[in-house]
Amino acid sequence: MARRFAKPNPVFVASAYMIRLRNIEFSHPRSTFRLSFPLLEIARGEKVAIVGPSGCGKTTLLNLIAGILLPQSGIVELGGEAISKMKDAQRRRFRIARIGQVFQRFELVEYLNVRDNILFPVYINFLLRLDRATMQRAESVGEQLGLADKMLRFPAQLSQGEQQRVAIGRAMLLDPRWILADEPTGSLDHSNKLKMIDMLFEQSMKNNSTLIVVTHDTGILGGFDRIIDFAELCGAHSEAALTAL
Amino acid sequence: MTRIFWLAWRYVLYHRWKTAIMIACISLTCLFPIAISVLLDQFNHQIVLRARATPFVVGARGSKLDLALHTIYFEGRSPEQIPYGSMELVTSSGSAAALPIHSKYTAHGKRVIGTTLDYFEFRGLVIDRGDSLVRIGDCVVGANVARDLKLKPGDQILTHSDNIVDIAGSYPVKLTVTGIFSPADSPDDQVIFVDIKTTWVIDGHGHGHADVRHVGDEKLLGIDGNKRIASAAVQPYIEFDEESLRDLHFHGVMQDFPVSAIIVIPRDERSATLLLSQLNRSESMIQMTEPLLEVQQLMAIVFQIKRLFNANALLMGISTLLLLFLVVMLSLRLREGERQTMHKLGCGRRTVWLTQVTELVLVFIFASICISIMTILLVLVPPDFLKWFTVAS
């Protein structure tokens, strides 16, 4: 299966839009939250910041793109593949191999050291090889993120900035095509915020990965190719929908 | 699967104290009934082994169990004594051998056992240092006695006189250690062996003193015909050497001298049956008992009590399991975030659960190892704390 992901998909390569969400309708079954928009397209290698007030559905959008949540209607396509139509196992494999995620509260595994946290996606997916090359890759990622001397430390022994870097390292391990970061700078001071964003940009550019960062921090928006005001996105759709009716 | 074990191992290692407490809880809960069962079986084996090696015991009428246990373990109060002549009842027909045991006295807190050389052969006791008994006043000590009292051949120990105002006898005598037995891992390690005649000297049946015909006038109170009356200054010897043994003599008939019990080794089953019927007559002042039967009866009671323990252990086990379940459930709830992360990263729910269950499995594996090790240790290296309960005789 690992080979399957390694093999370039002709549709994937040919697609002009790397991410496309069409006619998305999503609501949480146990809340009144509802998310609805007609279209969102993000090009390959594009660095997009999604901003908007709290509770407007930014994190939900990232979860929809990652295939963690499924829309009630609409299609989520990544590189031409409709992730929303995949079976659960297939979707998980797709996610683990191609999407790098940085979570809002880092969500590191407390009982693993820095190196093992970076390797964590490999540990939990038996289809991925845990060989010397992978280990070296983890070391290299740690080095790039300035964690070379802290590889054997546990999350509890790290500062918040360092924990954030570990979370980025975990997302970068498998050279993902898509990097989804949910408030990656939320707990950092200003200089660290910029460093973090620079790191994400660097990783994105290195692999020509698409970077989507959800944030409400306007101070870091300078380098992004596009800034999507999510409230506007949803609002425009709502207006459009009303017009059509 | 290896990776799951590895992750589980890392979890267990990181939360080592929490894991250790869980392992301890499970181990102790399980160890209790297992240890009781194993050790009780061993005790049964041990006590039966010693009892089986002692075919029959003859002693004064009374508790047969006390008689049997005292004779094979030298424990408890010395039973009522019987005359040495009772040996003849056993041996006269030639159908059995008899070994006298005189266990009334102590020296430095250790039981002094008066017996014959045949006893050593019977129990397979081997001299490690020094030599066997040679004469009255000699003693051979068990390995533990030598260790506890730091004795070596040539040393001397004084017997303890229970009743110093007992003017009828019980003289303390100085025993010379002639030898030390190799450890036999039996009650014989814990006692001092002397010739049975030595115990009769302690009893006061035999004594040595200066020749009254040659005592000086200062110690001679008077002469009345053939009767020479010496003062109490003519002391009985408490220490024996060749010179004093020349003058040692016994008063009375040896057959009337006391023994605590007699170990009887019948030639065959028929002899045993005949002896049992002969000695256990209602009018007889002595009785013959089979230690094995007595011990088996005792063990039957012990095993009956063990059932209570088993029930108790079952209840303890259930309550521990319930508590363990509670702890695990709380732990799983606390680790909800971790499971979510794994899921978001692409890990299947089955794998997520398998990882966390494996941690529990590891805890149980470690607990099992602990139980096994502790059980083996209990068997091989007996618990030291129990010595606090041991009362030195």
Next chain:
Amino acid sequence: MNSLRRQRFLVKISISVRACYRRRLWSQLIVCVFLLAAIGCRQSVADKSGDKQYSAQPRVIAISFALKSLTQELLDGICEVSMPNYAGQYPLHWYPRTEFIREMQRADLVICNGGGAQEAPWLNTVTVSPSKLVETINNIQLSDFLVVDDAPTHSHGPEGEHSHSGLIASTWLNPRVARDQAEYVYRRLVQRFPEHAARIELNRHQLIDKFKDLEARFAEIIDLRGKVVLSSEPTFKYLFKSLGVEDKHYFWSQEKGELEASMWEEFDTTRPPAASVMFWPFPPPPAVQEGLRSRSISFVALDAMIEKPKNETDYFSTMQKNLALITASLSNDLK
């Protein structure tokens, strides 16, 4: 904690368990059983009753020369019977060396009188397995025993008055009693050495013949009956009784040198007028000889056969020699 302590404790606990069970003290019972289990013992290697290993060559020791000689007759052609080397010492005062005691412990059988008629008091103070002791007085009829009841008594210490008197040890000086003793030795030898039973049986027949001859010789001597003799100790009473001779004994043998005046006084007042010969187990000290001569009493040394006679001989020839000495001395007396 060693296993022995556990065992000892176990026994105590076991007793407590029983007591608790009887009294229905369940809580104490549970504690006891827990301790009992916890203190369980490891495998013991001690309780083994080894089979007796017997030497190929029988090793037999007799305590007195008489018994040695009689036993040797029975074991003729099988083995040599040994005995203590009293080395000229009076056996009552002799004490064995450790090596000899060890030799006795290694022996298969130790032949002695035993009981209250012990010919060697030291035997009661050494350690020998009773199973090895052949106590020949077990085969002597009660009526044959001779008791000294006028031995010096003394009183001291808490024990109060007591005497060291009792049965006379030299029972073998009466041929009939000696034969009973030999019979007992024979039975024990056959029991102990069944492999030599045939030879021992053969030897026994020869021994019985010798006894018959000796007893016949005793029966022939009838002219000594009723005679009165003196003896320095009661040792020869069995001999005199078998000849019908009456003896008045004293306790002089252990005196070294001159007798106390009171002893002579007692002698002068108690000796029968008809007695003119005093028998000793050895020649009396010169001072005593002088005293006897001054009273016209001769002395004769007989062999009690506790120790080995100076001239190596056997029981029967020594008895014949004793008989000859008695006959000769009393015949002179008659003249």
